[in-house]
Amino acid sequence: MAVDKDNEFLNFAPLLDQNSALDDANDDEQLPLPQLLAKIIAQRGSFLDISEDKLREEIENEQLSKETATDQDDVEMEAELPSTQEQLRSYEEFTKVKQEIINSVHSALNESSLSLDFVSLLISCVRPAAGSSSMSPHLKQHIKIGSLSSDKVDPPEDTEKLQLDISKVGRGWKLESLERAAANLKSSSSRLKDEVAKEKNFWSGMVEVLKSNEVITSMNIKNTREVCVKYGYGDAGSTYYDKGIGILKKDAITGNLFFENSAPAKEEKRDKIVNVRIYEKNGENINLIGESNLEPRLRTFKEKEGVINEIAKARYFLFEEELFYQLLREAATLISLQVSAEEDKIVIDLHDEVIEITQITPEKVHAPADLPSNERADLIQIYLRLMLYAEHKHNLDQRKIPPLALDTESQSPPQTSFLSLIRPIIVYNRHERTLDSVRDVLESIILNLFENDRTKTKDHLAEHLKINKHCSESSARSKDPFARISTPPASVLELATDSLLVRVKLTSLFASAYSVMNLTLENRTGSTILDVTLNDVRELEDCLNWAVRNHDSI
Amino acid sequence: MSQKFTSILSRVDNNVELILQKFHDIVELSSVQEKSQETHAIEALQIESNAATIVRLTEELLAITRQLKEAWILGQVPKPVEWQQDDKLLQAKVNRLLDIVSTGKIKPDEI
Numbered sequence: 001m002a003v004d005k006d007n008e009f010l011n012f013a014p015l016l017d018q019n020s021a022l023d024d025a026n027d028d029e030q031l032p033l034p035q036l037l038a039k040i041i042a043q044r045g046s047f048l049d050i051s052e053d054k055l056r057e058e059i060e061n062e063q064l065s066k067e068t069a070t071d072q073d074d075v076e077m078e079a080e081l082p083s084t085q086e087q088l089r090s091y092e093e094f095t096k097v098k099q100e101i102i103n104s105v106h107s108a109l110n111e112s113s114l115s116l117d118f119v120s121l122l123i124s125c126v127r128p129a130a131g132s133s134s135m136s137p138h139l140k141q142h143i144k145i146g147s148l149s150s151d152k153v154d155p156p157e158d159t160e161k162l163q164l165d166i167s168k169v170g171r172g173w174k175l176e177s178l179e180r181a182a183a184n185l186k187s188s189s190s191r192l193k194d195e196v197a198k199e200k201n202f203w204s205g206m207v208e209v210l211k212s213n214e215v216i217t218s219m220n221i222k223n224t225r226e227v228c229v230k231y232g233y234g235d236a237g238s239t240y241y242d243k244g245i246g247i248l249k250k251d252a253i254t255g256n257l258f259f260e261n262s263a264p265a266k267e268e269k270r271d272k273i274v275n276v277r278i279y280e281k282n283g284e285n286i287n288l289i290g291e292s293n294l295e296p297r298l299r300t301f302k303e304k305e306g307v308i309n310e311i312a313k314a315r316y317f318l319f320e321e322e323l324f325y326q327l328l329r330e331a332a333t334l335i336s337l338q339v340s341a342e343e344d345k346i347v348i349d350l351h352d353e354v355i356e357i358t359q360i361t362p363e364k365v366h367a368p369a370d371l372p373s374n375e376r377a378d379l380i381q382i383y384l385r386l387m388l389y390a391e392h393k394h395n396l397d398q399r400k401i402p403p404l405a406l407d408t409e410s411q412s413p414p415q416t417s418f419l420s421l422i423r424p425i426i427v428y429n430r431h432e433r434t435l436d437s438v439r440d441v442l443e444s445i446i447l448n449l450f451e452n453d454r455t456k457t458k459d460h461l462a463e464h465l466k467i468n469k470h471c472s473e474s475s476a477r478s479k480d481p482f483a484r485i486s487t488p489p490a491s492v493l494e495l496a497t498d499s500l501l502v503r504v505k506l507t508s509l510f511a512s513a514y515s516v517m518n519l520t521l522e523n524r525t526g527s528t529i530l531d532v533t534l535n536d537v538r539e540l541e542d543c544l545n546w547a548v549r550n551h552d553s554i
Numbered sequence: 555m556s557q558k559f560t561s562i563l564s565r566v567d568n569n570v571e572l573i574l575q576k577f578h579d580i581v582e583l584s585s586v587q588e589k590s591q592e593t594h595a596i597e598a599l600q601i602e603s604n605a606a607t608i609v610r611l612t613e614e615l616l617a618i619t620r621q622l623k624e625a626w627i628l629g630q631v632p633k634p635v636e637w638q639q640d641d642k643l644l645q646a647k648v649n650r651l652l653d654i655v656s657t658g659k660i661k662p663d664e665i
Binding site for chain 1: 635
């Protein structure tokens with residue numbers, strides 16, 4: 001707008017440059033009649049009140065006052081006369097003052113034109129034509145017409161009432177939100193109360209599990225930390241894939257503790273239990289003579305409830321599962337010993353009887369019929385379980401052995417588990433059978449010697465036949481209850497006759513289950529006259545017969 | 555370990571203090587003095603948010619109790635089972651069992 005100032009001045013400059021000393025009379029005379037009339041009305045009021053007399057009187061008064069005024073002026077002039085020279089302003093001073101006045105007028109003009117522009121702009125909003133006509137070209141150029149608007153704003157007439165309204169609204173809002181907050185707190189509290197009850201349920205279950213001496217641990221399963229229970233035999237030396245780790249979880253509704261197997265179940269697993277049956281071979285017929293009784297084992301699980309029982313049950317069936325798995329694994333290596341393995345059945349052929357190990361579901365478990373060998377079947381299944389425990393213990397002991405240094409020269413071959421579950425039964429069974437046949441051989445020889453006198457033979461055998469079983473084992477010193485089972489059987493038969501001492505040493509091997517017979521003959525003086533190793537009972541018989549007949553000549 | 559528990563304790567303290575503070579705030583915000591309508595609107599929302607915060611803090615306290623319980627449970631060691639039996643007797647029993655199982659000659663009653 002500052003630039004505008006000068007432009008405006010130029011319009012009015014000629015007017016201002018004219019002698020500004022226009023006096024009143026001239027001014028009035030120059031006015032056109034309508035304006036003059038309007039001015040008179042403004043000064044004097046309506047023409048109705050103006051009379052000639054009044055005017056004359058006025059003029060006279062005016063002239064009178066003028067005369068007195070001139071008189072006064074004259075007096076002043078006279079008084080001032082002595083200092084006229086000094087007080088008369090110089091021309092420069094005069095122009096200076098004049099310039100000041102002009103400047104003031106200019107700024108007044110500027111201000112007023114600005115105000116005009118402002119008002120024009122304001123009007124242009126309502127009536128664009130009227131507004132734009134009085135606008136300065138500069139404004140028109142730069143500002144869009146009608147861009148300034150105004151409105152009438154009533155000042156709040158009753159602040160007290162307004163405040164009351166606001167506080168009423170505020171009160172309503174606050175009441176509403178307080179109600180909502182209260183409802184939220186209330187529902188949350190009842191929800192949390194339920195939650196706390198669930199928590200209590202869960203943790204009391206947890207304490208119960210702890211009190212039943214289960215191992216509770218935390219594990220990272222699928223990247224989340226879970227509280228787990230170790231119910232399996234993983235830490236007890238089991239090498240089975242399922243280490244028996246259960247995640248302890250909280251039931252979403254009741255909050256009760258329950259557990260879930262952490263091992264990914266490939267398929268629906270069914271609890272199964274190992275059952276033992278004994279059949280008797282009678283020529284072509286096979287008769288069932290004994291069956292293990294599994295009912296008492298399962299009864300405990302059926303009676304009780306709760307998570308502890310569930311854990312115990314899971315442990316039990318895990319063991320059964322592993323047992324059968326290990327049995328099958330072993331049975332597959334025992335084909336040479338007349339053991340056949342099927343999917344859920346292992347048949348052990350023991351010459352005159354057959355042991356059948358099967359896996360059955362708990363639903364099928366029933367008390368066996370009263371059979372003569374039931375007890376033995378029971379003992380066999382106990383034996384199998386014991387053997388698995390022994391296997392676990394052996395594994396555990398192996399783990400405790402500190403690892404050998406790699407640079408030792410004598411690298412021991414990798415320790416393979418020599419304990420087996422079924423093998424000892426077969427080996428010992430065969431050994432016993434061989435022992436019996438050797439005994440029969442010896443008996444027949446004595447019978448020959450006494451010329452078929454049975455009572456005499458019996459007496460002689462009772463007196464002179466000494467059978468020393470299990471002579472190879474170190475069980476006398478070892479404290480391991482499984483010392484005998486883990487060593488192959490060996491027996492010594494000593495038979496003294498009048499002239500000879502017959503000693504037969506039977507040694508069986510775990511690998512083949514065949515017995516090696518070492519026959520030693522000593523004469524009276526104690527010197528060995530025959531020492532031969534034989535592989536078959538028939539050979540032994542022939543050899544002995546020959547030796548007894550010809551011992552004098554040897 | 556002790557650092558963990560001091561942090562838990564301080565969390566409990568903090569949460570309790572915050573709960574009280576938030577409750578205090580709610581009461582303070584409920585006053586309807588000469589405030590503008592806008593203030594009222596904001597304060598009404600603040601009341602609800604404070605209530606929600608109280609709920610959240612309480613839930614955190616519950617989570618802390620859970621954490622403590624878990625720490626306690628995991629710190630427990632099961633009692634070792636004391637089980638002593640004569641090894642000789644055990645050995646004899648096992649040997650007898652083997653005899654019966656393998657031969658079936660000895661009557662089970664003898665065990």
